[in-house]
Amino acid sequence: MGRRAKNKQGDPAPLVESNGIAPSAPKKHGKRKADTDAQSKRPAKKLKEAPKVKADKRKAEEPTSTVKAKNAVTWDDVQDGGSGSEGWEGIEDGNILRAQAKSLFDDSDEDEAHGFVGDLDEYELDESDNFHDSTMELDLGPDEADEPELETSKLRSKRSKQAERPTKIIPTGSDASTNSEDSEDDGPINMENMEARSRALDARAAREAELDIEELRRAAMEGDDDEEFDGANDMEEDEVAEADGDGFVLPTAAEREAEKAAGGPEVHIVQQRMQHCVRILGQWKKRGAKTGRKRSEYIDQLVSDIASYYGYNEFLAEKLFQLFSVPEAIEFFEANEVPRPVTIRTNTLRTRRRDLAQALINRGVNLEPIGKWTNVGLQVFESSVPIGATPEYLAGQYMLQAASSFLPVIALSPQPHERVLDMASAPGGKTTHIAALLQNTGVVFANDANKTRVKSLTANVHRLGCKNVVVCSYDGREFPKVMGGFDRVLLDAPCSGTGVISKDASVKVNKSERDFSLLSHLQKQLILCAIDSVNPNSKTGGYVVYSTCSVTVDENEAVVDYALKKRPNVRLVDTGLEFGREGFTSYRGKKFHETVRLTRRFYPHVHNMDGFFVSKFKVEKRVKHQKKDEEEGENEAEVATAGDTEDVAFDDEADKQYLEEGKRMRMKAKGFRVPPKLDQQPAATAP
Numbered sequence: 001m002g003r004r005a006k007n008k009q010g011d012p013a014p015l016v017e018s019n020g021i022a023p024s025a026p027k028k029h030g031k032r033k034a035d036t037d038a039q040s041k042r043p044a045k046k047l048k049e050a051p052k053v054k055a056d057k058r059k060a061e062e063p064t065s066t067v068k069a070k071n072a073v074t075w076d077d078v079q080d081g082g083s084g085s086e087g088w089e090g091i092e093d094g095n096i097l098r099a100q101a102k103s104l105f106d107d108s109d110e111d112e113a114h115g116f117v118g119d120l121d122e123y124e125l126d127e128s129d130n131f132h133d134s135t136m137e138l139d140l141g142p143d144e145a146d147e148p149e150l151e152t153s154k155l156r157s158k159r160s161k162q163a164e165r166p167t168k169i170i171p172t173g174s175d176a177s178t179n180s181e182d183s184e185d186d187g188p189i190n191m192e193n194m195e196a197r198s199r200a201l202d203a204r205a206a207r208e209a210e211l212d213i214e215e216l217r218r219a220a221m222e223g224d225d226d227e228e229f230d231g232a233n234d235m236e237e238d239e240v241a242e243a244d245g246d247g248f249v250l251p252t253a254a255e256r257e258a259e260k261a262a263g264g265p266e267v268h269i270v271q272q273r274m275q276h277c278v279r280i281l282g283q284w285k286k287r288g289a290k291t292g293r294k295r296s297e298y299i300d301q302l303v304s305d306i307a308s309y310y311g312y313n314e315f316l317a318e319k320l321f322q323l324f325s326v327p328e329a330i331e332f333f334e335a336n337e338v339p340r341p342v343t344i345r346t347n348t349l350r351t352r353r354r355d356l357a358q359a360l361i362n363r364g365v366n367l368e369p370i371g372k373w374t375n376v377g378l379q380v381f382e383s384s385v386p387i388g389a390t391p392e393y394l395a396g397q398y399m400l401q402a403a404s405s406f407l408p409v410i411a412l413s414p415q416p417h418e419r420v421l422d423m424a425s426a427p428g429g430k431t432t433h434i435a436a437l438l439q440n441t442g443v444v445f446a447n448d449a450n451k452t453r454v455k456s457l458t459a460n461v462h463r464l465g466c467k468n469v470v471v472c473s474y475d476g477r478e479f480p481k482v483m484g485g486f487d488r489v490l491l492d493a494p495c496s497g498t499g500v501i502s503k504d505a506s507v508k509v510n511k512s513e514r515d516f517s518l519l520s521h522l523q524k525q526l527i528l529c530a531i532d533s534v535n536p537n538s539k540t541g542g543y544v545v546y547s548t549c550s551v552t553v554d555e556n557e558a559v560v561d562y563a564l565k566k567r568p569n570v571r572l573v574d575t576g577l578e579f580g581r582e583g584f585t586s587y588r589g590k591k592f593h594e595t596v597r598l599t600r601r602f603y604p605h606v607h608n609m610d611g612f613f614v615s616k617f618k619v620e621k622r623v624k625h626q627k628k629d630e631e632e633g634e635n636e637a638e639v640a641t642a643g644d645t646e647d648v649a650f651d652d653e654a655d656k657q658y659l660e661e662g663k664r665m666r667m668k669a670k671g672f673r674v675p676p677k678l679d680q681q682p683a684a685t686a687p
């Protein structure tokens with residue numbers, strides 16, 4: 001259990017009782033909150049000059065009320081920014097939104113957003129471990145008492161901004177339209193320009209946040225990381241020493257082990273040490289040599305402290321830490337402690353977003369369109385009714401779905417009358433989205449290897465009125481033998497779920513090196529089958545979208561790069577997504593094909609959505625490309641390191657073990673008695 005858990009508060013008071021009935025009597029038709037209250041509920045615009053909150057910023061910023069809705073507002077009001085002096089009243093409960101977010105997802109189809117490893121291993125979640133309840137937040141600044149006011153604010157200016165970020169899902173800088181920005185100078189705020197203003201502020205905040213992070217990242221990568229802590233740079237050395245805490249001595253590896261064996265230090269010590277390490281690492285060029293220690297020692301200590309502070313196993317803490325610069329890593333870990341916004345997708349087979357929004361507003365749901373990048377998404381800020389049990393939900397007018405999981409379907413862009421395969425589809429968030437984009441024409445084969453999950457897939461397909469879906473349950477690796485010739489294939493692959501840690505904290509502790517190795521292997525097998533299931537002669541399509549809700553390179557760029565090497569007839573194309581970071585083209589000594597930059601990464605701390613990865617391939621005829629690719633293969637060999645080659649080659653013996661294990665699981669699912677698990681044998685060597 002993480003250090004943070006030691007400081008946990010009690011569970012937040014639920015918005016609705018477990019029987020689904022609201023505790024107070026806010027049953028009157030929906031109202032938006034009065035302006036003042038709305039500020040605490042609506043997206044918090046990032047104000048750089050806003051006073052920094054030292055203690056639990058999240059708690060301070062969270063709304064403190066149950067909902068009392070009075071007069072109905074209309075969707076037009078919402079689109080105009082949802083202003084008005086009437087609305088929500090009577091703020092009482094400090095954790096309402098977080099509690100609601102949890103309860104909203106608990107009773108519905110939210111598990112579609114999770115990575116799943118089902119066929120590989122059975123993971124156990126210890127329900128008693130609640131890593132979400134944390135009352136302390138890492139403060140990268142020094143203690144106020146030790147600092148002159150000016151220096152304090154300078155040092156703080158670069159610390160984790162998660163709590164200051166807009167609570168809206170963030171269209172990033174690249175998504176921000178110049179129009180909406182211009183609108184800011186168009187005179188006084190009124191109902192007509194409110195939404196544009198609001199969007200412009202969000203976009204600007206997002207851009208600033210992204211630029212900050214980019215800046216830090218670049219600085220760290222160039223080794224010019226002293227820039228990160230400009231406040232500290234202005235200080236004299238002895239002042240820095242003072243700010244760091246006189247007499248701080250970095251423990252040796254042996255001391256660290258001894259400390260762990262003794263149960264670990266108190267949380268405030270861990271916190272101070274993290275601050276110290278982050279600061280020193282941020283000034284390494286200037287101060288590193290004077291510490292008399294190696295940079296790697298500071299990194300080791302920081303990773304170990306991150307693991308204990310946020311409750312990760314050290315292996316995963318390190319793996320995730322390596323994806324970012326030091327300050328950005330802290331942002332990422334912080335973001336995983338905060339729930340993502342509750343979002344729903346309008347089922348356009350049953351209703352229009354405007355009508356759905358109006359119906360839900362009338363029930364007391366406070367919502368808004370997610371952003372310009374989707375015309376079917378709604379973000380729910382609060383509700384007096386359980387979002388997973390409204391009449392509209394039961395009538396299939398919407399799907400409770402994480403915003404990030406819209407992205408692969410947008411990238412897939414299925415066209416009416418096409419034949420589409422959703423290779424790993426349960427519980428059907430994306431399948432039903434595809435069916436809607438096909439307007440119930442063509443056909444979607446919704447496959448999933450897990451029969452239990454297929455039940456919820458089938459239920460969702462029925463509830464949402466999808467008439468063009470055929471549900472099936474094969475191991476994806478059996479395609480295209482089972483069936484091929486698809487215009488488009490979506491492979492939303494089983495993954496480790498490192499992008500959805502805020503929803504499933506068990507990921508923090510239940511993933512080992514072996515899991516990543518097994519998953520990467522399975523993903524590589526599945527992606528080849530997905531590619532081979534596409535009809536390269538498709539007149540309208542010929543595409544594969546590969547996505548995961550994980551942020552690790554092994555499960556993303558490495559898989560995509562593997563597919564490029566193994567299937568010369570495919571190439572990566574633009575995903576068509578307006579935002580998201582470029583995929584890595586090199587990572588820790590490995591080089592990937594340069595087109596891997598066309599893939600897109602999404603992060604909780606940057607985009608305020610689950611961590612996600614999306615890539616899109618165009619599949620062409622094999623023969624046509626074989627010659628060309630043989631030539632290209634030689635070029636690739638030039639950029640590929642020895643490590644690459646090692647990574648992508650399958651070891652037949654290892655394959656045998658994975659296939660046996662898959663077979664064993666399938667037999668078990670069919671009710672046969674099966675021999676003991678093969679994973680009791682020595683761990684498979686990485687391919």
Ligand SMILES: C[S@@+](CC[C@H](N)C(=O)[O-])C[C@H]1O[C@@H](n2cnc3c(N)ncnc32)[C@H](O)[C@@H]1O
Nearest residue numbers: 112424425426427428429430449450476492494
């Ligand atoms: C990330 S989830 C899919 C979520 C789904 N696309 C949605 O949007 O609702 C991954 C799915 O892969 C399935 N799966 C695992 N191994 C598989 C395999 N070998 N073949 C097909 N599906 C598999 C799991 O049962 C799980 O439902």
